[in-house]
Amino acid sequence: MVKRDLTGxxxxxxxxxxxxxxxxxxxxxxxxxxxxxxxxxxxKMPEDITHTTLSRQLKALEWExxxxxxxxxxxxxxxxxxxxxIGMKFETxxxxxxxxxSEYIEFVxxxxxxxx
Amino acid sequence: MVKRDLTGxxxxxxxxxxxxxxxxxxxxxxxxxxxxxxxxxxxKMPEDITHTTLSRQLKALEWExxxxxxxxxxxxxxxxxxxxxIGMKFETxxxxxxxxxSEYIEFVxxxxxxxx
DNA sequence: CCGCATCCAAGTTGATACTG
DNA sequence: CAGTATCAACTTGGATGCGG
Numbered sequence: 515m516v517k518r519d520l521t522g523x524x525x526x527x528x529x530x531x532x533x534x535x536x537x538x539x540x541x542x543x544x545x546x547x548x549x550x551x552x553x554x555x556x557x558k559m560p561e562d563i564t565h566t567t568l569s570r571q572l573k574a575l576e577w578e579x580x581x582x583x584x585x586x587x588x589x590x591x592x593x594x595x596x597x598x599x600i601g602m603k604f605e606t607x608x609x610x611x612x613x614x615x616s617e618y619i620e621f622v623x624x625x626x627x628x629x630x
Numbered sequence: 631m632v633k634r635d636l637t638g639x640x641x642x643x644x645x646x647x648x649x650x651x652x653x654x655x656x657x658x659x660x661x662x663x664x665x666x667x668x669x670x671x672x673x674k675m676p677e678d679i680t681h682t683t684l685s686r687q688l689k690a691l692e693w694e695x696x697x698x699x700x701x702x703x704x705x706x707x708x709x710x711x712x713x714x715x716i717g718m719k720f721e722t723x724x725x726x727x728x729x730x731x732s733e734y735i736e737f738v739x740x741x742x743x744x745x746x
Numbered sequence: 747c748c749g750c751a752t753c754c755a756a757g758t759t760g761a762t763a764c765t766g
Numbered sequence: 767c768a769g770t771a772t773c774a775a776c777t778t779g780g781a782t783g784c785g786g
Contacts, residue, residue, distance in 0.1 A: 524676050525731025526724075530655045532734070536759075539646045552768055560640050564760060569769060579737060590767045591766080600737045607726040608642075614723050615641025618648070621695060621716045652779070668748055680780055685749055687779095706747040707786080 529607075532578055537563065537571045542601065543608055545581060549594040580604065645723075648694055653679065653687045658717065659724055661697060665710040696720065 533539060537559065544550060544558055556568050572595060575581045580601040586592040597604075649655060653675065660666060660674055672684050688711060691697045696717040702708040713720075 525728045526656045526659050527676050528735055529727045529731040533649055540642050543642050560643050567759060593768060600734055603733055604730055607730050610723040610726040611645045612641045614720055615645040617719055618716055619644055683779055709748060
């Protein structure tokens, strides 16, 4: 399992470590709206991602305390993931990231057209 | 050289890719204040990082357009790195990240003390 | 001072198959 | 449905040494 060492006391280094998972940001983004089931998450991912990988990413985020896993004892099984309190506080970052990301995409596009 | 594929059109995926370098965030943070020289950057890093690694990270950020590299023709050489325009716009994210990181560190501390 | 080339070590992801 | 186990493949970072 992925257990990132979070003892680096600098906020930026710590953030970097939390975000190091390939899908961390997008998962947090998907969970903003409320609880989502495992398979639903998998379907909503922007690229194909195996359940192995998804499972690992979720475990890591859960271990770090950003998300909460709730299991319902049913057949068939049902598991929902949602943001924890500290996870919800991350939404500020997500917002900033979304805005910047959009601007950046525009920037890259323009750079490309200039080249041609 | 690290050339991250930035064609994913979703802002979050794109951001994630840009931030995937182990030191991206901290480097952008250091460059906020203005131009910094190569060796100075190396010294300011929170952990020891070889110049090879630093060089690669900087090249990646430069290639992505976030930072600008200016070389002065001198002996001994002198190279300064600074934020580009789109790089400066990233400061919003940095701020949010810094705030959240601090909160998160507190959160982790409390969790640990409860365990004991 | 700055940085590249090379090689190696480590960590992450992906593919596949199996389980309650 | 929601995982885990295992192993192969790939990606990164780090160490070291050479060069302008």
